[in-house]
Amino acid sequence: MRVVHNESGLEAVSAGAIIPTMGALHEGHLALVRRAGRLAAPVVVSIFVNPTQFGPGEQCRRYPRTLEADLAAAQDAGADVVFAPDVQTMYPPEKEISVPPLPPVATRPGLEDAHRPGHFAGVCQVVARLFDLVKPSVAVFGEKDYQQLLVITDMVRAETDRWPGLHVESVETVRDGEGLALSSRNAYLHPGQRDQALGLYSAMTSARRAASHGAIPAAMESLMHAILAEHRLTVDYAAVRDARTLEAPDPSRPARVLLAARLGELRLIDNMPLE
Ligand code: PAF
Secondary structure (H helix, E strand, C coil): CEEECCHHHHCCCCCCEEEEECCCCCHHHHHHHHHHHHHCCCEEEEECCCHHHCCCCCCHHHCCCCHHHHHHHHHHHCCCEEECCCHHHHCCCCCCCCCCCCCHHHCCCCCHHHHCCCHHHHHHHHHHHHHHHHCCCEEEEEHHHHHHHHHHHHHHHHCCCCCCCCEEEEECCCECCCCCECCHHHHHCCHHHHHHHCHHHHHHHHHHHHHHCCCCHHHHHHHHHHHHHHCCCEEEEEEEEECCCCCCCCCCCCEEEEEEEEECCEEEEEEEEEC
């Protein structure tokens, strides 16, 4: 496996698969690397904590950084290249990085877009730059960040001239034995907070059960709010939405539950399809 820090190191890399990450790799990321390995070669894992997607007070500088362990994990999972650039390489002061217009799914739902203004603009900026540098044929993202997955899928669909033939592949969320979605931010959970964090899984699975008994979306949302409150979580949103547009659900189309809740300084997000 090669470790590359700048643009020139990527010259021989194109038409492969990219897994954009901010590092602190866990099994969820490694599932993406393994999926990528079945789809295209070379497999490039990027590791870059992108400052432009953090809002004020979101503490980009405190994001966990574990490069040595990440390199070993990426290699074991089958990565061919790790691209670990610095800020100057990603955002050269002399170069204007063109960012495609944000698709409606990044601005209309009133979910992450409303609670983290500027976040999706930062994500699209960094992902667009990575696609320009690595020129992948496949980009692999996890369903854990479901709204991000849709935003990037729609950005790529709207920019077929810029990234012709690029396919966005999604991989299901990886959970631990009790249902907690794996996330680099789980490193900040102290033992007493784990049970509280499991409130998200409990809320989503209860909503699913209610759906299977014919509950309407508003009833599922109230149920999720109540379960999150029982776990002493501060709810940003607990919503049932159309799985493709993230607008109000239509009974004839697939729907998804999406949650964001805060636990002290930590913000947890999760989501699940409704059957
Ligand atoms: O999902 C993430 O870790 C980040 O948002 C991404 C896609 C790597 C962009 O910085």
